[in-house]
Amino acid sequence: MSLQTSSWRWLQVDGVGQSVLSMSLLEWEWLLLSVIIVGSYLLARLVHWLGKRYLPPLGEDEPSSFGRATAEEIYTPLAISILLIGISVALQAFGVIDAQSLLSNAVATALTVLWARAAIRIGSRWLEIANGSGSDYEFAPIFQNFWKIGMVAIAALVIVAIWDLQVTPFLASAGVLGIVIGFAAQDAIGNLIGGIALYFDNTYKPGDVILLEEEMRGTVVDIGIRSTTVLTPENTMVTVPNSVLNSTQVVNQTAPRRHIRVDVSVSAAYGTDYETVERIAMEVCEDAPMIRSSPKPRLLFREFGDSALVFELQAYVAHPLAEIRAVDQLNRRIYDRFNEAGITIPFPQRELSFLDDEGAADQRLDFRERDGPPGGTREPDDDRGESPNEPTESSPSGARTDE
Numbered sequence: 001m002s003l004q005t006s007s008w009r010w011l012q013v014d015g016v017g018q019s020v021l022s023m024s025l026l027e028w029e030w031l032l033l034s035v036i037i038v039g040s041y042l043l044a045r046l047v048h049w050l051g052k053r054y055l056p057p058l059g060e061d062e063p064s065s066f067g068r069a070t071a072e073e074i075y076t077p078l079a080i081s082i083l084l085i086g087i088s089v090a091l092q093a094f095g096v097i098d099a100q101s102l103l104s105n106a107v108a109t110a111l112t113v114l115w116a117r118a119a120i121r122i123g124s125r126w127l128e129i130a131n132g133s134g135s136d137y138e139f140a141p142i143f144q145n146f147w148k149i150g151m152v153a154i155a156a157l158v159i160v161a162i163w164d165l166q167v168t169p170f171l172a173s174a175g176v177l178g179i180v181i182g183f184a185a186q187d188a189i190g191n192l193i194g195g196i197a198l199y200f201d202n203t204y205k206p207g208d209v210i211l212l213e214e215e216m217r218g219t220v221v222d223i224g225i226r227s228t229t230v231l232t233p234e235n236t237m238v239t240v241p242n243s244v245l246n247s248t249q250v251v252n253q254t255a256p257r258r259h260i261r262v263d264v265s266v267s268a269a270y271g272t273d274y275e276t277v278e279r280i281a282m283e284v285c286e287d288a289p290m291i292r293s294s295p296k297p298r299l300l301f302r303e304f305g306d307s308a309l310v311f312e313l314q315a316y317v318a319h320p321l322a323e324i325r326a327v328d329q330l331n332r333r334i335y336d337r338f339n340e341a342g343i344t345i346p347f348p349q350r351e352l353s354f355l356d357d358e359g360a361a362d363q364r365l366d367f368r369e370r371d372g373p374p375g376g377t378r379e380p381d382d383d384r385g386e387s388p389n390e391p392t393e394s395s396p397s398g399a400r401t402d403e
Helices: 003-013 015-054 066-093 102-131 141-163 168-172 174-184 186-201 242-247 274-287 320-341 358-368
Strands: 209-212 216-223 227-231 237-241 250-252 260-268 298-304 309-317
Touching (some): 227 242, 260 274, 260 320, 274 309, 274 320
Antiparallel strands (some): 216 227
């Protein structure tokens, strides 16, 4: 007979010894439970410490990577998960709680929400790194919103499965509810489709300066599912629906490059040397701090105006929003240099002449009224200054009137 069998029979025979050993095992169970919980806590703290120890904060100019972004966002949820899973498994193993108890479901729900949040943050970091990598492809922020919606939907389905919720009654009315929502959310769906179309057309991205039908200009701040936020030069935020942007003409003034050309009209009086005007304009562009040296500015002789020689100065600025200030600098400097060089900037003039010769006025009136009625004579108008003694015109047929 083995030792285990003898011991087991001894326990069965000796009721007092069985009671004492059972109490000892119960104490060991609680001690082991405490050790597992404390070990889970220490392991969670170790993971969190290692994450902070080997992932120091980056500087402003230091680039990040996909692996580093994932590690930065995952070590804290991993530490919390180790702690919660250790406590839950220990309590279930020793029969303190049931696997389908309220506490177990709450722990599973907390873990689902925690990792869904971590996945959303990782996706956002990846999109930021991809957009700032300088590659040919760029991910629109609208995909960040789709990623958030997808993670939230998956987390909701997992939570429904954890709590074993019955969704059949809700599915019965899903068809009617879908139709109602479809009619009520026509604008929202149009904005969503418009945002997707704008991305695939590569119309703009955050940081670009756009011009909407020559009415509003501003910098794109955010591209959402429903609308796009634009910051105007007046420092006001304007929210434009994506459907409007998709159906109107949108001019991206920062694509393919950020520098933009400004055109300044310059006039000089007739007789001015156009080479002198060109030399002054080029010197002004070299001295103006907001004018780029490349591409080079140029002066075009546009036309011979009514009272002046009309030129057009074409120069480039580094950013579209600097256009108004650059034009101001050019106008001021050209005006000062023209004054120094003695170049006149003419303005349109009109001269009015009055006829003082009464005979010339009579001839002009006779010319205007030469068409008289056929076969008869016409008396001149006294109020127009014609002489009543002048002979009247004869009829075209040459007929003679009897006296």
